[in-house]
Amino acid sequence: SQTIHQWPATLVQPVGSPLSLECTVEGTSNPNLYWYRQAAGRGLQLLFYSVGIGQISSEVPQNLSASRPQDRQFILSSKKLLLSDSGFYLCAWRKGGAFFGQGTRLTVV
Amino acid sequence: QKEVEQNSGPLSVPEGAIASLNCTYSDRVSQSFFWYRQYSGKSPELIMSIYSNGDKEDGRFTAQLNKASQYVSLLIRDSQPSDSATYLCAVIDNYGQNFVFGPGTRLSVLP
Numbered sequence: 001s002q003t004i005h006q007w008p009a010t011l012v013q014p015v016g017s018p019l020s021l022e023c024t025v026e027g028t029s030n031p032n033l034y035w036y037r038q039a040a041g042r043g044l045q046l047l048f049y050s051v052g053i054g055q056i057s058s059e060v061p062q063n064l065s066a067s068r069p070q071d072r073q074f075i076l077s078s079k080k081l082l083l084s085d086s087g088f089y090l091c092a093w094r095k096g097g098a099f100f101g102q103g104t105r106l107t108v109v
Numbered sequence: 110q111k112e113v114e115q116n117s118g119p120l121s122v123p124e125g126a127i128a129s130l131n132c133t134y135s136d137r138v139s140q141s142f143f144w145y146r147q148y149s150g151k152s153p154e155l156i157m158s159i160y161s162n163g164d165k166e167d168g169r170f171t172a173q174l175n176k177a178s179q180y181v182s183l184l185i186r187d188s189q190p191s192d193s194a195t196y197l198c199a200v201i202d203n204y205g206q207n208f209v210f211g212p213g214t215r216l217s218v219l220p
């Protein structure tokens with residue numbers, strides 16, 4: 001069966017610090033992968049999606065970037081975090097519907 | 110710009126009643142529709158998918174799709190307090206790779 005792992009679960013980072021969130025999928029090959037962000041009390045905002053290694057599409061201009069160095073690995077990064085980057089970050093893969101990891105709650109202070 | 114709209118709620122129903130959640134979408138070419146349940150502080154969980162007009166039933170859940178009206182709904186029969194959560198509607202179309210989510214409806218089932 002397929003599983004998706006996302007870590008860390010919680011992160012507190014100072015403004016201006018870098019960020020790296022990692023997501024891996026097991027039990028499937030060449031999945032479509034997604035990064036979403038959910039601000040408190042808000043809906044899901046698509047940040048990036050990838051259909052294959054090295055293929056990244058950005059939906060929202062911001063100070064975040066994504067990379068897909070391996071087939072089942074998707075990384076979300078930032079060089080300098082802003083207060084507005086706080087939120088619940090979710091990685092997902094697609095099989096019919098989207099299936100989500102546990103999420104990372106990021107607080108930028 | 111694809112849009113998915115839902116009433117934010119909260120929608121309150123007594124235990125044992127039918128909860129009705131509604132969703133409208135703007136992209137006429139949308140072909141696939143999904144309902145997710147999200148408990149507070151947790152990630153969304155897929156509970157129903159529907160691809161053709163009509164009803165689809167799975168246990169206490171029924172999804173209804175009307176493409177002509179661009180409307181999809183979720184009915185929860187015999188609502189339980191454990192059904193209290195935010196329900197997200199999502200669509201994906203055959204022209205893209207992406208899911209577009211609505212803002213969610215918060216459901217509260219009162220014991």
